[in-house]
Amino acid sequence: MSEARPYKSSLSIPIEGYIAEKQALGYAFKKGSALLKIFDSYVHSHCPTETVLSKELVIEWTARKPNETLSTQCGRISLLRGLAEYMNRIGYSAYVYPKAMNTVNRYSYIPYIFSNIEVKRIFEVCDQYPPNSCAPNRHLVLPLLLRMLYGCGLRISEAVQLTIQDVDLNSGSLYIRNAKFNKERILPISESLKERCLEYCKTVDIGRLGNPYFFPSPFGGHYSESTLYKLFRDVLWRAKIPHLGRGKGPRIHDFRHTFAVNCLKKWVLDGRDLNNSLPYLSAYLGHEDMRGSQRYLRLTADLYPDITSKIEEICSYIIPEVRQYEAD
Incomplete structure (x- = not known):
């Protein structure tokens, strides 16, 4: 049976072809496959005989939903735009959603930067976190x-997918x-984090039943991002750190932002040349281009006014201008 x-x-057929491409x-x-x-x-439920990707279908499915953020809607629009362009290339008729009709600034979100006191409280709670039979x-x-996210600036997806062989x-x-x-990279870790990893390996039976992941889930594979998000909220x-609501954080991803800002702050106070150092931060974080790293300069200047003059003196021309609506 097939x-x-x-x-x-x-x-x-075009959907499967687009995913394969x-x-x-x-x-x-x-995520693209899941959305498609x-x-x-x-399409199967509402227009089962549809043989083209019509404008009406695209507009209807990409319409903004109640309580949906603009960035989420734009993600669905971008996905169908890519599908339409693929369909047109292989001979199907498809409506391409114009880029100028709906755009979002991917750097407009203002991340939550944890203070040293907040980080200390978070780790104190983690170190006393109760065991669970399941x-x-x-x-x-x-x-x-969480220490790995904070100390290495990792994305949560990168941390959970670490295998035992990836941690040298x-x-x-x-x-x-x-x-x-698709930016693979090798990151050094601090001596203190290395010692914690060694202790972890002695205590946790990693590699059990052939599970290759460094953070193995009790149900097989690795810990899921959704499970860790829930644990982080707890x-x-x-730690008595208020959650500010949907889309406002603090989020677990804000450890990455905190790492970047703390790194820049240290470099400025050490008198490092940020013009030469910023590309290293961009490569370390696995950014696609310099814009993401440059944005941290403005965040660092805004959070630490006492070093703003140093940042502006060293590299004011590469600090991105923040429009009023971005800071609201």
């Missing part, structure tokens, strides 16, 4: 994983593979 096809709509180019395309599965179900290593995984405790380095923008509550 395996059931995951896509069932009249547009399933993106993956052949080296993109993981997990939802779109495929929508997840016997949870109280050991959480404090190390002889050289004290992490090998980040299959990262965003840690914030126990």
Whole structure:
């Protein structure tokens, strides 16, 4: 018996072809595939005989939903724009959503930067986090994983996907593979973090039953990002750090932003030449270009007014201008 096809709509062939093309180019395309599965179900239910990607269908499916952020809507629009361009290339009729009709500034979000006191409280809570019978290593995984995010500026997806082989405790380095923008990199870790990793390896039975991940889930594979988000919300509550609501943080990803700002602050106070140093930060963080790293200069200047003059003196011309609406 042949395996059931995951896509069932009249547009399933171009949808599957588009996904295959993106993956052949080296993109993981997990979120895109998941969204296209939802779109495929929508087409199958609402217009089962549709053979073209019409303007009406595109506008209807990409309409902004209640309580949906503009960036989320733009993500769905961008996805269907890519699908339409692919369909047109292979001979299908498809409406391409104009780029000028709906755009979002990917750098407009103002991240939450944890203070040293807040970081201390978070780690104190993590170090005392209660064991759980269903997840016997949870109280050991959480404090190390959050320290790794804070000390190395990792994305949460990069941390959970670390395998045992990716964590080289002889050289004290992490090998980040299959990262965003396909930027693999090797990151050094501090001596204190290395010692914690060594202690973790002695305590947690990693590699059990052939599980290759450094942060193994009790249910197989690695810890999921959604599970860690929930645990982090609980840690914030126990640390008495208020959560500011939907989209305002603090988020677990803000450890990465805090790492970058603290790094720049130290460099400025040490008198480092940021013109030469900033590309190193960009490479370390795995940024696609310099814009993301340059944005941290403005955040550092805004958070630490006493060093603003030093930043402006050294590299004012590469600090991105922040429009009023971006800071609201």
